[in-house]
């Protein structure tokens with residue numbers, strides 16, 4: 438039998454994409470709208486709160502010939518990726534920096550082994566995360582992005598007849614995640630663009646199995662602070678799981694925002710979600726994790742697809758944990774650009790809530806489409822929530838400059854205000 442050739446890595450590293458955005462704006466068609474939730478339409482800030490039940494059927498009939506399939510989830514899919522260079526893509530809350538060379542190297546080394554399955558238990562990554570967060574390894578559950586983990590987490594505790602409770606608007610996968618578990622979504626409107634935790638606690642019923650708290654909240658960037666979070670957790674019954682989604686934790690600079698890992702250590706019904714997709718810049722590799730108490734963590738692990746987290750993703754996540762200092766500099770620069778963006782947008786006359794994430798929220802109401810189209814014409818993709826507003830991710834300085842130039846167009850803003 439002929440021996441297999443020994444694979445040799447290429448001498449030169451893979452070329453890195455440039456950080457700067459395209460010199461000329463790339464025109465693009467208007468951004469695809471995000472489907473409505475079916476939750477009764479946009480909720481103006483300060484509107485009276487009250488839960489709103491989104492049934493798992495989500496307003497669509499059962500699939501033809503498959504009555505056991507309950508229609509579609511109440512929120513549709515994501516808009517497609519188009520051919521814009523990443524620096525102009527301000528609609529997905531991605532990291533605008535290219536991957537770190539040390540992380541690329543770790544992934545390259547793993548490339549020569551992708552005929553093999555990865556470690557199904559992600560043992561090295563679990564050990565590194567357990568050490569980092571000072572929790573036992575039995576609490577750490579990696580998955581295909583935090584979206585993959587939360588899907589298994591919710592399905593582990595909620596099913597048909599149960600309720601999954603969250604604020605709205607919040608992360609738009611939440612209704613789909615409840616639907617996938619066969620449970621009902623119950624939503625409580627934001628108040629002044631932020632979580633109304635008293636109303637959320639009031640909405641807990643004997644059918645509530647999970648409360649999802651996104652902190653900072655996507656898409657508004659607003660935060661829940663320590664005392665209100667503690668008060669809320671004190672009110673939630675111990676048999677109801679509270680999942681604090683901290684996908685944007687690394688961008689938080691407000692010292693009063695609680696670290697949900699500490700809440701998790703102190704309270705058996707609190708789980709935390711973190712991701713390598715945002716601050717760590719590994720969005721495409723799909724790796725995130727939950728910290729959950731051991732019985733729940735074991736149930737989530739039992740639900741996970743085998744070998745879900747690729748070896749490339751595990752290697753990149755481990756290398757990223759080792760590259761914290763360089764990553765911290767990048768995160769600081771995103772935070773500095775966030776400040777510049779917020780100040781510039783406010784200076785242009787827009788109302789912008791304080792953001793602790795890597796994006797900002799513009800409640801533009803009827804002006805949403807005009808603003809989105811103007812951004813598209815300037816070669817910038819933003820996330821439109823039709824009739825509600827626009828979420829803009831913090832991009833490169835160049836992309837942010839162009840966004841600010843669009844916002845400074847007084848005619849556009851006057852048209853938006855009039856519509």
Ligand SMILES: Cc1ncc(COP(=O)(O)O)c(C=O)c1O
Pocket residue numbers: 529530581582583584585608651655682684711712713714720723724725
């Ligand atoms: C609040 C929130 N949670 C979780 C996720 C999922 O991220 P990932 O699955 O890439 O970890 C996102 C992605 O946009 C998000 O905004």
